[in-house]
Amino acid sequence: MLHVADIQEHKEAYIKALKKRNFEAVELFDKVLELDEKRRTTQAQLDNTLAESNKLSKEIGNLYKSGEAKKASILKERTGNLKEDSKNLQETLNIAVVELDTLLYTIPNIPQESVPAGTSADDNEEVFRLGEVPVLAEGALPHWELAKKYDIIDFELGNKITGAGFPVYKGKGARLQRALITYFLDKNIEAGYTEYQVPLMVNEMSGFGTGQLPDKEGQMYHVTNDDLYLIPTSEVPVTNMFRDVLLEEKDLPIACTAYTPCFRREAGSYGAHVRGLNRLHQFEKVEIVRIEQPENSNTALEGMVDHIKEILNELKLPYRILRLCGGDLGFTASLTYDFEVFSTAQDRWLEISSVSNFKTFQANRLKLRIKDKQGNKRLAHTLNGSSLALPRVLAGILENYQAEDHIKIPEVLIPYCGLERIDLA
């Protein structure tokens, strides 16, 4: 969420930037500043009332000690009113704070200068493309048919034991996916990321810290008995490790990587685009998360993009990178690059990674700050990205590496996989 002081300072620039998201902020900002003013004046009144009441209490204590009980009981009567006042002021304050916060939760992050204006995915800006889109031989199959042909992913079996969107990976399919996970983690560790294994369920505070709650509640599976949420991405538990943390400059940058399954309800998704591995309720993902000094965060973002490029180059998959336009930018992001791998058989691009700089938007909710040598504190910048989302990478490999009677394993994965190809059973 945005910081009120920043809204005050950069109001006009923020209003202009939010227009790129087609978000009208003028009235909201006015209301925010008004509520903040109210918050501060009420707080001041409350503080004064409490100060007076503290003073009286001290006097009463002294009077009792010197044996002047009568004088004390006279003073006691005055505390009653103060108590009433402070109770009312506290209530007014609480209401103002809740109203202010509720409003702030509805305001998305400020898009950066480089974010193009736009209303939909069509307005995203392609910033990189590797080579030409390949053309497959006649009779090339989409990955869901390959999965069946080589008996490596069973969608029906998942249907039976859970429901749609929960596939079962089998034999060499399972092995290939496991190889990819290990390969991704190794690449990340090599690049300086520390590996974590984190809980797959999080509490409400964590969902709130990274911005899934309150507004994206319907996208997460909620375990109501224990009031826990299944993670939609490891970003949530990993970033929340740093909730309520005051870092020192020497601790930075922080770079974490984690492999987890991810769970998404995907309410409202339907149609041909959810076929096969394209969109699942449970999928595997390796994530990278960074915490940076504000002045380094955009450089760090470029570094993450380069890192993911390297992985895709090694896998020799056709891909492109998009800079998301204002209309397609996620609520919490200030700048996002999407990586898409080309699904040759489907003739469409599949998103396999999304790399974002959140600047202080998450840190403000998380209360994640940095203290410098002089003791000054400021909010950290958080970033994250997928490296990578497994099912669609898998789909890309199956489709792009298919031959008539086998699927080749990408060279870089052979040592991880212990296989050179997937043959007909």
Next chain:
RNA sequence: GGAGAAAUGGCAGAGUGGUCGAAUGCGGCAGUCUUGAAAACUGUUGAGGGUCACACCUCCGGGGGUUCGAAUCCCUCUUUCUCCGCCA
């Protein structure tokens, strides 16, 4: 799941109704000494709000209560530890 104990600053650990935002030790920071370092000594060192800056307010696991006044008493929730049971 049952029984008991506990939760205090970066850490350890005092504090059982007012003089406590909190002793003491360790750690951190600054300085003295030293060619430099270590040791020793001196000072300093929690967080949030508020203010131009002070003042002032809030915070001793979370929430509620008693009281003129709560780290301290009461209720409740959470977490941790010990013992028993169960268990990958």
